[in-house]
Amino acid sequence: MGPVHVLGNPAARGGQAQLDEVVEELARRGVEAAVIEATTVADARAAAVRAVDDGASRLIAVGGDGVVHIAVNAVAESETVLGVVPLGTGNDFARSLGLVGGTVAEQVERGLADGVPVDAIRTDHGWVASVATLGFSGDVTARANALSWPRGPSRYTVATMLQLPRLRTLPVTVEVGGRPFGAATTLLAIGNTAFFGGGMRICPDARPDDGQLQAVSIGDVPRRTFVRVFPTVFRGRHVDRPEVSTAAGSWATIDGPSDIDVWADGEVLGPLPVRLDVVPGAVLIAGCGPP
Numbered sequence: 001m002g003p004v005h006v007l008g009n010p011a012a013r014g015g016q017a018q019l020d021e022v023v024e025e026l027a028r029r030g031v032e033a034a035v036i037e038a039t040t041v042a043d044a045r046a047a048a049v050r051a052v053d054d055g056a057s058r059l060i061a062v063g064g065d066g067v068v069h070i071a072v073n074a075v076a077e078s079e080t081v082l083g084v085v086p087l088g089t090g091n092d093f094a095r096s097l098g099l100v101g102g103t104v105a106e107q108v109e110r111g112l113a114d115g116v117p118v119d120a121i122r123t124d125h126g127w128v129a130s131v132a133t134l135g136f137s138g139d140v141t142a143r144a145n146a147l148s149w150p151r152g153p154s155r156y157t158v159a160t161m162l163q164l165p166r167l168r169t170l171p172v173t174v175e176v177g178g179r180p181f182g183a184a185t186t187l188l189a190i191g192n193t194a195f196f197g198g199g200m201r202i203c204p205d206a207r208p209d210d211g212q213l214q215a216v217s218i219g220d221v222p223r224r225t226f227v228r229v230f231p232t233v234f235r236g237r238h239v240d241r242p243e244v245s246t247a248a249g250s251w252a253t254i255d256g257p258s259d260i261d262v263w264a265d266g267e268v269l270g271p272l273p274v275r276l277d278v279v280p281g282a283v284l285i286a287g288c289g290p291p
Contacts, residue, residue, distance in 0.1 A: 003034040005051045008062035025108040048074035060111045064088015069265035072129040076282045083111025083286040093130040096193035097288035115284030119208045125270030131196040135187040138263040153198030169220045172256035177249025182217040189216045204236030211280040215247045251277045
């Protein structure tokens, strides 16, 4: 195996130490590491794309969904295998593929395994690994990203409680596979995988190996109703409630005011309108089993 490119988030708390540990684990296996040096998200994106364009055979993303988002945008529709060492806050993409858990040494070992074809969502604003979302979920992600405490998935729980008084209904128009889907929404999610928000099973039927996305919408409901519905998201039971609509298809479109942002993989994806297309087997993920 040639040099393995390693992408992390040194700006995150403990990010540099995580990178160093992964590099050490690679060295123990006689694998040369080429660390992608970047201090900003824009620099990381550009450097990851250059590495793939220059023929990198493998890229290991060290961190959470934000780092995975950068990596997937670099490796999609290429022969570069992506390994994931999930040491971030959410780790929702890795969770959906059974890659969470084990020691760093075990995670690095998985990151060196053969690549398995996994779907990804191509949009007007780039690629999505896990879930694209807007409304309350996007607002919570923005709030969570701004919090310095607590660390880990509980950050999303705190952000959820802080954001509830600011619940809003968004006037959007959605089509899934050419069929109208819902109307105004308080939370819209379109998933390639099941999880977002640090383990919430928002799109419980989404599978990254079937060429389909799952759309889920909580409709125009008052806050008291939303408070009853939203906790059921953690186990995926919200889809059985009358206030929630679901649909599946190979593509979707979302239209609405241009000041509404779509979020994806815990990062801002871009403004409306947006089209989302599932690309089967767009990414080769190391060491994952059947979703």
